Amino acid sequence: MRALTIAVLVLSGLWFGYWVIASRGMDAGVKAWLGGLQADDVAVEWSDLSVRGFPNRFDLTINDPVIGVPERLQWRADFFQMLTLSYAPYHLIAVWPDSQTLTTPAQTITLTNQKARASVHFRPVPSLPLDHVELVVDQGTLTSTLGWASRFAQARFATRLRPDLANAHQLGLEVTGLAPPAGLSAMIQAAEPLPDVVAMVHADVMVLPDVPLDRHAFSGDGPQIARLELADIRLQWGTIGFEASGTLTRSASGRAEGSIDIRLQDWRGLVSLLASLGAIDDLTIATLTRALEVLETLDPDPAILDVPIVFADDRGTIAGLPLLASPEF
Secondary structure, three states: OHHHHHHHHHHHHHHHHHHHHHHHHHHHHHHHHHHHHHHOOOEEEOOEEEEEOOOOEEEEEEEOOEEEEOOOEEEEEOEEEEEEEOOEEEEEEEEOOOEEEEEOOOOEEEEEOOEEEEEEEEOOOOOOOEEEEEEEEEEEEEEEOOOOEEEEEEEEEEEEEOOOOOOOEEEEEEEEOEEOOOOHHHHOOOOOOOOOOEOEEEEEEEEEEOOOOOOOOOOOOOOOEEEEEEEEEEEEEOOEEEEEEEEEEEOOOOEEEEEEEEEEEOHHHHHHHHHHOOOOOHHHHHHHHHHHHHHHHHOOOOOEEEEEEEEEOOEEEEOOEEEEEOOEO
């Protein structure tokens, strides 16, 4: 019995020592990472950083975090947490508060939600490559200082390391119960009045970075996209439908090249939507409308318009017209 008691005390002491050393390492590591961001001209602030959870957890809490690029973008929240079991440190739970803000030079957007959590899994090897992520935000509302508001029932995002292609991740996004800002539908010239809720927002995309997404990924210039495969992107809002698929690769200039096949329902309503959102200027609207009218005359089913977009020489062309710059990778 005495030997058993001594063994329990020794093991408890070893576990206590492990927890203390590991928690201090987590504290120092996170502070070093935040300090590295500051060295890269990223503004980072927090009021308190602590690690608790002895004996079975490491619960990292950052109070009043602020991260941003001066005069461009800033994210702020009351707290942010990363929770993990002490015997499985490669599985993290990220927790956000029920309110956070994103500030740009044009506006401040506040996100309020019932729950916002992510499960992050790394592979248990020294380099800690990212294996998969699952993020869920329930009952979210976006409110802008410009006076608009939008809500959604649930937003889900997931990524998983592809077993058949080194470094590649399959990404998925789905938003349900999305209610666009009030009055937006009235500004859009759709074939029929638009409903209050968007029926579908769905994306299935493969991203191939040029380096593994592990603990070394953000040393230096960080990962760059080498290839992007759009397997299935869909949006359906009343008569307005949008589908896209295709493959883009990174050119020597750092911009995308390749092609995307787009299928549109009520394309005039979609152009009107983009114009109402301020996503395209008047000149682009006029040029895009002419290009789609040409394609409409060639399509056997004008209600559903197939639009190929070719990206080459840093430009994107529709029906031979260079309408937009190729995205930067």
